[in-house]
Amino acid sequence: MQDVARSFIDRMLPPAGRLVNLLAIPESLTDEVALRLYALAPLENISGTQFIEAFKQTSFVQPRNSEWSLNIRVRDAFLSLNAAPLELVQRAHTIMLDYVETAEPEQAGSIIPNYIYTLAGKAYHQAGSGKTEEALGNYGAAATLPHSGQQWLATRLGREQQRLGIFPPDQIEILFLQAITLYREGHRSQAKPFLEQIVAQGQSSLAMAMALNMLGNMVAAENPKRAETLLQQGIEMSAEVGNNQGVAIGQHNLGVLIGKDFKRLGEAEALLYSSIAAGEESGNIHHASMVRHSLAHLLNKPNLPERREEVETLLRTAIADLKDVKDEGGAGQATHTLAIAVSRDTQRKKEAELLFRQSIAISEKENDSRSMQMRLFSLARFLIRAADSLTEGLEALERAKAIAKSFGLVNEVKKMNDFERTIR
Incomplete structure (x- = not known):
């Protein structure tokens, strides 16, 4: 598809190359938006409506409810053209940014693309229009939202702007978006290299503070000393950037870590009580x-x-x-x-x-079968050892073993079999 797009581009006159470059800028389009972008680089003897209707019939375009978008490979090819001068590209982004600031919510999905109303969309068009500092603030804010498609979209758009040279490859906010999206989707091993890159930069920022805390948790089992250092640094940086919730989270994680050493119980307890107080203070x-x-x-x-x-x-x-x-x-x-x-x-x-x-x-x-398996095992041990209810205890144990086997939890099954042998 990308080769077909490039062949199409090669056969087009320069004005048309500029036009498709501009049409590739939005992540998604409506006819209203496409017509406004067409007006930036119109073709001779072809109205905007004629061109847009014909363009939508090509295999480059895919419908998206009442919106439409370019095939992702085609869009990448059109963007990489650099056929439109920077001034025109920034004007296109400014048009999209105007929608962000002036459009009514009820226009979403019909007149205006839905993504415009997200922090990801706002950050993307701010960066494209030259407002990179504001954009980085919104990319960073998108990373701190509850897990949703916004992080995925912000990551994709941020990486695109790295490829286009708007941001450098080591831009901390974009690295953190990639890290937190992978982390929250359960791909922690894939998130770790991004967190290491962020931590290595040593910049004072909210993203750095969060990365220190996340990385500290990830390495706790393999390297508790390093984990403690990272978590302590994360607490200090969270305080430095005014992220009180980050301080509270860091204190929680650090308290749990050092509490594994009974000699440091008092230290751990102080951290955890401080974290409780911070949580209550912030509501x-x-x-x-x-x-x-x-x-x-x-x-x-x-x-x-x-x-x-x-x-x-x-x-x-x-x-x-x-x-x-x-x-x-x-x-x-x-x-x-x-x-x-x-x-x-x-x-x-x-x-x-x-x-x-x-x-x-x-x-x-x-x-939640996994937690039920653990709790049934706890009940079985209690009934057999503390309550002297062997029959009920064995029934609970068999239920727990059945669940563990269904999940392929070999170690859990072995643990329960070992316990059962002690009572037979």
């Missing part, structure tokens, strides 16, 4: 609840009986708040941890069993 109750769960998990140790009451208070508060913010999955995790905490008291067997079963019920409701 992020969900964050505060998740950190309470982490802190309770850290303190829920057999050799810390004096902290049991504190552990229960942390968990019950977290469960109530997580339910308030409609995070049933998080509430289920905290309920499971509370069940383990209560089960340490031999006088509270019924209460502990009820909590185990409540956490399993939440897994079933959320259709």
